[in-house]
Amino acid sequence: MSHISPEFKLISDWITPNSRVLDLGCGDGELLKHLIDTYSITGYGMEIDPNKNIQAIEKGLNVIQSDLNNHDICEYFDEDSFDFVIMTQALQVVSRPDELLDDMLAVGKQCIITFPNFGHWRMRIQLLTKGRMPETDTLPYHWYDTPNIHMCTFNDFEDLCEEKGLEVVARTVVNAQHKSSFGMRIVPNWLGEVALYKVQKKS
């Protein structure tokens, strides 16, 4: 079996075999390929970067080059077209994460979203002590050149879900190496660096 990143391994555990999957910001298609090979899923990837598109096509994937900021998903797909809509590490880079979340849950029954936690203690300490925007290994950018234009904490995200009437079906909080710990389970918004959420509309 092909080697995949720890984050993709965690996501894969949430996927039902033979399901239909849409991977937003699928990159070179590593996750999608893994899901097809291992779980016999069918589906599509969407990616804006031309070079990553080429890599995904090389893997034999169905990949639609598109800009997630343009509501392309709803233009292309009907309601409930997918069992899962996945978006890894892209929520914070789109222009309207809230609207994208709506679109994702329009075309998919469940969403799997991963993003970095701005509420991690290192961020809080840096902002508190230095009075400047934090720069860490997981978020190495300057405030002016970062693609992460909509950073949030786990609490922020869960507030948004609550506001939208979304149910958090599952949540995994891990560190940068995608390992969990007792502390992260107790105070995730302080100790967790990355979160994986599985959400759906409240029935």
Added chain:
Amino acid sequence: MDQSLGVITPELLQVESPLALTSGAVLPRYDLIYETYGELNADASNAILICHALSGDHHVAGEDKNGKVGWWNGYIGPGKPIDTNHFFVVCSNNLGGCSGSTGPASINPETNKVYGPDFPMVTCRDWVHSQNELRKHLGIEQWAALVGGSMGGMQVLQWAIDYPDKLRHALVIAAAPKLSAQNIAFNAVARSAIMSDPDFHDGRFIEHGTIPKQGLALARMLGHLTYLSDDMMGTKFGRELREEELQYNYGPQFQVESYLRYQGEKFATKQNFDANTYLLMTKALDYFDPAAEYGHDLSKTLAKATAQFLVVSFTSDWRFSPARSHEIVKALLDNDANVSYAEVESQHGHDAFLLPNEHYEGVFRAYMQKLVDVLPSTSQNGKQL
């Protein structure tokens, strides 16, 4: 490494059985001129048909006997995205054309005179039916892929709809599922230019020993304009003058004017393009609307298609814009088809599909490589020519 195919000699398929056309007319017999590159493998699984655009022809790659290089030579040949070390590539001149296939400039066997305006109207579907005869003639059960840009892309769509089991892959480039009102309007103006030329003689210009050069050149100038983008023309010509000072007269003073004139003249004189063929091709484009017989529902239209698709558009193409390709992609997605879509950044307008471009070539190459991977005994055909 030798990247060229060398000199290519076209071949002629003579079909002696009648072809019932969409219009209701019947063509008693016809010729299709075509070229091939590479070798057909033992189980005939490596054949690719290229469909040409409005003013294109069968000479898509390599050199002809006069040294003219094929119109898509950059993408077809040994080591190129459509690699002739692996694929057997076929390209024919469309029925109604003027490069060797039966068309308005051919002799009507019933009258022994040039067809001229009496040549029956052919449609995209008729092209596909005639090319299907070529497929049978070449002993190909199923094309590995059909590839076409612009009008050629529409032909690929028609193939996928009419003969779903005769192709495995469809590459639809810079195309549209039907022409818009603006597209049709441009074609109408081009036809008016030709038909109002005094040398046109109601289409019987060959009998009169004339060529409606002026009309053809005008039609070409207009067409050419729609293939370029504003940005690209700005970069290439800007407001550059041919002479240093403004002349304050109506002669061509801006570089862009003389460029367009040159393109028009080249087309009308050197290329010897038949004016009736130009009328026919533009009309066939206007008529192209495969969804019309499926309640104007493109998704229903493509429901029968079983091929895997690659759809490509170019950002600055306003003739067949990315939005038109989205329509095709959307209809394919509605059918859960295997489809990939690339929107290539380019400032070259509609013409971009013929030009070098890193992203375009990368996508093309990656897609074609997947086809190579599943060919039997690739190593046997993998040797350099």
